[in-house]
Amino acid sequence: MMSPECTNDFIEIARGVCEKAGSKLTETRQHMLEVLLDVSTPMSAYELTDHYNMLLACDIKTMSVYRVLDFLESIRLVHRLQSINKYIICNHTFGACEEHPPLFMICKSCQHIEEVEVDPEVIQALTHHANSADFSSVGSQIELYSLCIKCQSTFHKNLS
Amino acid sequence: MMSPECTNDFIEIARGVCEKAGSKLTETRQHMLEVLLDVSTPMSAYELTDHYNMLLACDIKTMSVYRVLDFLESIRLVHRLQSINKYIICNHTFGACEEHPPLFMICKSCQHIEEVEVDPEVIQALTHHANSADFSSVGSQIELYSLCIKCQSTFHKNLS
DNA sequence: TAAATTAATGATACATTATAACATCACACA
């Protein structure tokens, strides 16, 4: 959840990103960003549909949601977490993601997410690995699918 | 695709892994391994269902396929590629995966997969990042979702 | 050996996620 002023700042930055990409921040797209700013956890396209309709008292269809999310992802205003098929807003909207890919830690049990800044040397080493397999880069983001400490200890408890 | 002798060796090793885990390599499970050995690319549960039924001239349901795959994954005989929801047989069936997580490079365009051996120091660095975000480990495998060189160059061609 | 317990599988239905296809709208611009 973001304060109204920050939301406005964000929207204006987003508008700039859109225009720089030769597109526009349409009403639907802006609303989707506001919805994404309003929620704290990653959400599926269907969950976002519900939230969008709840917040804006309308009846957007998932088809449109997918389209808007695809667009916002293409200009890097949102991240799509590939491992769990959910979306979150990019909290590096000031361009940082373009320089180095973010690392997302994803808990496979409770789906808690942490975004982590990665040591450039690690990126470099991974890029090297990627190159050795005939891939040009590590990709736009790195996702590690694991267990958060909380779930890890629950898991151990259940075993004993 | 694997030669018949290698397949037999593999199955015997797999049987051992099952029994070590306190379970059995049932007929269905063995057949699924044979199907996985027969195909070269990662496949979805539904594709595997079709292949299974084709190869064995039967009518297994996806529900059963999911169950068998879940089991085989739990004892680390198959990998589930989280990014694309597909399955491949573990080609480290001699226990290597338990020591260090494998890295899968996945092409987001053609879905070509390469498995890469990761420098232990990189794992260590990533584990450190994970820990700093209150995650206990990097997880059982690392997936990088990117573009292979071939698709990358096609992509560039299409832009110009 | 018979009954009871448990692991594995079969079968059906359903929930969730994603895309195809076509119609419409709105704006830019020749």
Added chain:
DNA sequence: TGTGTGATGTTATAATGTATCATTAATTTA
């Protein structure tokens, strides 16, 4: 003023994943 293009609306359907309950097979235990 028409015409092309990008964005959205609408409906249908494909693809993927899970819940539930019934059945079978093997193992244990009385």
